[in-house]
Amino acid sequence: MNPVKPEERPRRVALARALSKLGYCSRSQAAALIRAGRVRLNGSVRRNPETPVHLEQDRILVDERPIESEGKVYLMLNKPRGVVTTASDEKGRDTVYSLLNERSASADGSGRSASALPWVAPVGRLDKASEGLLLLTNDSEWGARVAAPETHLEKIYHVQIGIVADEKLVQSLMRGVKSEEGDTLRARQVRILRSGQKNSWLEIVLDEGKNRQIRRMLAARGVEVLRLVRVTIGPLQLGKLQKGAFRTLTKEEKQLLDRAMRYSGATRTRHEVAEECGPQPALSLPKGRKPWVAERKVNKPRRGERKDS
Numbered sequence: 001m002n003p004v005k006p007e008e009r010p011r012r013v014a015l016a017r018a019l020s021k022l023g024y025c026s027r028s029q030a031a032a033l034i035r036a037g038r039v040r041l042n043g044s045v046r047r048n049p050e051t052p053v054h055l056e057q058d059r060i061l062v063d064e065r066p067i068e069s070e071g072k073v074y075l076m077l078n079k080p081r082g083v084v085t086t087a088s089d090e091k092g093r094d095t096v097y098s099l100l101n102e103r104s105a106s107a108d109g110s111g112r113s114a115s116a117l118p119w120v121a122p123v124g125r126l127d128k129a130s131e132g133l134l135l136l137t138n139d140s141e142w143g144a145r146v147a148a149p150e151t152h153l154e155k156i157y158h159v160q161i162g163i164v165a166d167e168k169l170v171q172s173l174m175r176g177v178k179s180e181e182g183d184t185l186r187a188r189q190v191r192i193l194r195s196g197q198k199n200s201w202l203e204i205v206l207d208e209g210k211n212r213q214i215r216r217m218l219a220a221r222g223v224e225v226l227r228l229v230r231v232t233i234g235p236l237q238l239g240k241l242q243k244g245a246f247r248t249l250t251k252e253e254k255q256l257l258d259r260a261m262r263y264s265g266a267t268r269t270r271h272e273v274a275e276e277c278g279p280q281p282a283l284s285l286p287k288g289r290k291p292w293v294a295e296r297k298v299n300k301p302r303r304g305e306r307k308d309s
Contacts, residue, residue, distance in 0.1 A: 011056075015041060016049035018060065023070030023118030023138040026087050038063050070118035074254055075136040077246035078238060081129055081227075085122045096122060096134065099244050123147050127212060132157070132230035133238040136246075146233070149208040151261055154188065156232040157204045157214055162224035165192050165200035169221065173204070177220040185210065185217045199226060234260040 013021065019030035019039070031049035033039050039046055040061040041053065053060070060067045079085070083094045100117065123135035124147035137143045145151055163169075176186035189205040204214055215225050231238045235256040241247065249257075 012052040012054055014049060015039065015046055015051040015053050018053040018055055019067065020119065021055065021140055022067050024062065024067050025119050026121065029087065033062060070138060072139045073118055073120055073137060074139065074249040075120060075246050076236065076241065076249060077134045077136060078241040078243050079126050079131050079134045080243045081131045084128050085125050085134065093128070100246065126230060130228045130230070133233055133236065135233060145261060149210060152207040153234045153261055154205055154207045155230060157206070158193065158229045158231055159202045159204055159214060159225060160199055160227040161202060161218060162199055162226055164195050164198065165202060172221065173217055177217050179216040179220050183210070185213050187217065
């Protein structure tokens, strides 16, 4: 008899993680249910969250109700300021899950209610004071790939700062700055969107997404952040999604993001990836600004001059 190849063996995961992967609840909530004796595995109560499970074979019940695998769900949310990206908050602050419970949305217009959604987890983080595009999914492996710094998926932020920016600041952020923790933090691209008498809006492109990277970079330069809005993740754009609203990603959007991640290991710019992925809706910029396309400036010959061959 031929031995079963490793890749053909059923994959084993911890019981708490299994409940999370099945879209029932978060891993921490699952651990609490297990310790409370409310979870059965193949008919027996298990109280150890690390109990190994074969997802393809074993039967899991919570409060005597069988837990089946949910379909994969991919959401985008326009996170407002003042909301935290956690399932529950010990300080009683509003969380992104309160937005999911209050609203309903569907990319196909069917109006699927939030209560019909399986458990979804945030992909990465936006801190309480930050706002803009946040992805949520019950596909934990996909979410980990999107959020991983090693993926180098570009994310664009519009940042209002409490000084009038100049080219020196722009160049220093792209060269890299030392944070208070001793890390070297740098932006892939920075440009000034507009300036007033006392403040400016910057567009900052990151391809690593380290914890609070933009705030730490600007703090190292003594610059106050007044607002921080994430407007794109890879080819996905926040667009005109209202604050606090969410919707499912379309099949095309999901494919575009997957395709962009496949190029993460190559030395390709976001414009090259966008060219491969095809045309996208116009980026929603602060009022009065046009979308920016980074192209190499070519000096045209003056009248009467010959162009070099």
